[in-house]
Amino acid sequence: MQIRNDWTKEEISEIYHTPLLELIYKASTVHREFQETGEVQVCTLLSIKTGGCPEDCAYCPQAARYHTGVDVQALMKKEEVLAYAQRAKDAGSTRFCMGAAWREVRDNRDFDRVLDMVKGVNEMGMEVCCTMGMLSESQAEKLQAAGLYAYNHNVDTSEEHYADIITTRTYDDRLRTLGNVRKAGISVCSGGIIGLGETHEDRIGMLHTLSTLPSHPGSVPINALVRVKGTPLEGNQKVDIWDMVRMIATARIIMPKAMVRLSAGRAEMTIVEQALCFMAGANSIFSGEKLLTTPNPDFDQDKMMFELLGLKPRESFKEAATATESGFVENALIS
Secondary structure: OOOOOOOOHHHHHHHHOOOHHHHHHHHHHHHHHHOOOOEEEEEEEEEEEEOOEOOOOOOOOOEOOOOOOOOOEOOOOHHHHHHHHHHHHHOOOOEEEEEEOOOEOOOOHHHHHHHHHHHHHHHOOOEEEEEOOEOOHHHHHHHHHHOOOEEEOOOEOOHHHHHHHOOOOOHHHHHHHHHHHHHOOOEEEOOEEEOOOOOHHHHHHHHHHHHOOOOOOOEEEEEEOOOOOOOOOOOOOOOOHHHHHHHHHHHHHHOOOOEEEEOOOHHHOOHHHHHHHHHOOOOEEEOOOEEOOEEOOOHHHHHHHHHHHOOEEOOOOHHHHHHHHOOOOOOOOOO
16 A cells, blocks of 8 residues: 555545444554554653633633633743653653643743753653644754654644634644644644534545645544533533544554554543554554543553553654664654
8 A cells, every 4th residue: 555645535535434344444454554553652741831822722621711620830840841751651651742832832931941841851762742832943943953753733623614613823824833843854743633513524624634744744643522611612522432433544544654643532432442443543542640631541541451452552763763774864754
C-alpha cells in the first residue's frame, strides 16, 4: 500500500462507510503492514498553565467565558514540571506533552520559561510535545532549537462545521500553525473531536483535511467529547464506541504511518471497548489521572490493561532512530 496525500472525500467516505467488521479487518491489515503490532505509545499530558483562555471553543472547560469550576492557575515552575515528567517516565510514559491555555504563544518571559522546560524534558530522554495555541514560524523555530519533538494543534472538526464550535479563530489559523510547525522540522500532532454535533460528512471532512496535508501528521489524536458542565456542549450525547472505532479504523487506513491516538473520552470506555480501538489501529494513548482538566485512566489501570492485552510501550524517538539506521537524517520521518 502506498502513502497517499491525494485522498478524495468520496474515497474516504467509501472507507468510512465500510461494514464495521470488514473495516476493522482492513484497518488491522494496514496496521500490521506499517506498524509494530502490540506496541503502544504511552504519552502523558500536563496542564502547565490552566484556565482563563479568551477563546470560545464550545467543548472546552478552560474558556474564561464559561462557568465550569476550573480555577485559573499561572504558569507552573520548571522544577514542578520536571518532577511530574520524571514520575510519568518512571510509570512508563515516553512522550510528555505540556499544555498551556493560551490563544496564541507570545514572545515574552513565559515563553522563555516554556523553552527552558522543553530543554529540561528533552534532556530526560523523553519526546517532548507542547500544545499552546497558535504559533508563529519564528516561535516554532525556537521550540525546535530547544528540543521540541512534536507540537499539538487539532483541527477539531471539518472546515464546514468549525464556525459552529469556535468563532474566535478560523480554520485557516489552525492550518497556518500546522504549516509553521512542519516548516520548523517539528513533528505535527493534529486530530479532532467527535461528539460536537457534527455529521458523518463532517468527520469525513476532518479526516480529509488531515490526510491531504503536505505530509501526514506524525500523531493523529481521535477524541470523544468529554461533556463538561458549564460548556455549551454539556448536553450532547455520549459518543458511541462504534463511532470511535470507525474513526480510528478510517484514520489508520488513510494515514498508515501516523500514531493514531485514542485520546479524550477513554475514561468512559471499558477495557473491551479500548481493545476494539487497538484492533482498529489505535497505537497511542494518554496515561495519567488527568487530560489537562478532565478525568483519564491512571498509570496503574493502564499497566493492568497492557498486561491483559499483551501490549508493550513504544520506546522514545523510535521514528528518528529508524530513520538514522536507514541512512536518512533524523527528521526524515517527521511530518
